[in-house]
Amino acid sequence: xxxxxxxxxxxICQRGTSLTIQCQVDSQVTMMFWYRQQxxxxxxxxxxxxxxxxxxxxxxxxxxxxPISRPxxxxxxLTVSNMSPEDSSIYLCSVGQGLSGYTFGSGTxxxxx
Amino acid sequence: AQKVTQAQTxxxxxxxxxxxxxxxxxxxxxxxYLFWYKQPPSGELVFLIRRNSFDEQNEISGRxxxxxxxxxxxxxxTITASQVVxxxxxxxxxxxxxxxxxxxLTFGKGITLSVRP
Numbered sequence: 384x385x386x387x388x389x390x391x392x393x394x395i396c397q398r399g400t401s402l403t404i405q406c407q408v409d410s411q412v413t414m415m416f417w418y419r420q421q422x423x424x425x426x427x428x429x430x431x432x433x434x435x436x437x438x439x440x441x442x443x444x445x446x447x448x449x450p451i452s453r454p455x456x457x458x459x460x461l462t463v464s465n466m467s468p469e470d471s472s473i474y475l476c477s478v479g480q481g482l483s484g485y486t487f488g489s490g491t492x493x494x495x496x
Numbered sequence: 497a498q499k500v501t502q503a504q505t506x507x508x509x510x511x512x513x514x515x516x517x518x519x520x521x522x523x524x525x526x527x528x529y530l531f532w533y534k535q536p537p538s539g540e541l542v543f544l545i546r547r548n549s550f551d552e553q554n555e556i557s558g559r560x561x562x563x564x565x566x567x568x569x570x571x572x573x574t575i576t577a578s579q580v581v582x583x584x585x586x587x588x589x590x591x592x593x594x595x596x597x598x599x600x601l602t603f604g605k606g607i608t609l610s611v612r613p
Contacts, residue, residue: 414598425587425603426541441600473539479597484531484543492539 389488406476411456420473502604519588531589
């Protein structure tokens with residue numbers, strides 16, 4: 384199954400700043416998914432990123448707050464913009480692997496102070 | 497809209513007990529996929545199983561078994577002879593349509609399992 388390298392693994396950021404999270408996959412994939420896991424909560428999909436097209440955002444998430452890039456079939460970035468303490472979460476990227484389910488990156492633990 | 501309900505929030509058992517984690521789902525699609533993931537304290541998500549809507553056979557993998565019943569829209573997970581290393585949060589998830597690899601996952605709220613020595 385695919386291996387995803389996600390960076391950074393954790394960060395502490397000042398409110399009002401932005402953080403860009405990177406995911407690199409060791410094989411070409413059509414779709415990449417970005418999820419948020421708030422403290423003690425389940426995972427919620429932020430957006431789906433297809434190479435060569437605009438990302439599709441879920442209700443409650445907007446491009447200005449969470450811009451996504453997908454420049455090729457192995458790489459994607461998610462930026463958390465103008466951060467507030469409410470953005471403190473774990474952010475995960477994911478790719479589908481057929482019978483092996485969906486593979487997730489190791490996550491980025493973000494704390495906004 | 498798709499929905500996954502994990503009514504149990506926390507379960508605590510003593511080592512070697514059997515434990516069943518419940519999952520109930522809602523979907524209007526006839527083609528869908530069900531998943532279980534384990535999230536240990538370290539935080540990574542570990543894939544356990546994928547089941548498509550056309551395959552109702554139960555599955556056993558070592559101490560783990562899954563019971564899929566379309567009639568009750570349930571996909572329950574049983575751990576036999578639990579061990580301390582089974583302590584984790586377990587998520588049930590659903591994806592609709594597609595191939596089970598290109599659709600979003602909808603997760604349940606998760607069940608925190610604590611296995612005491």
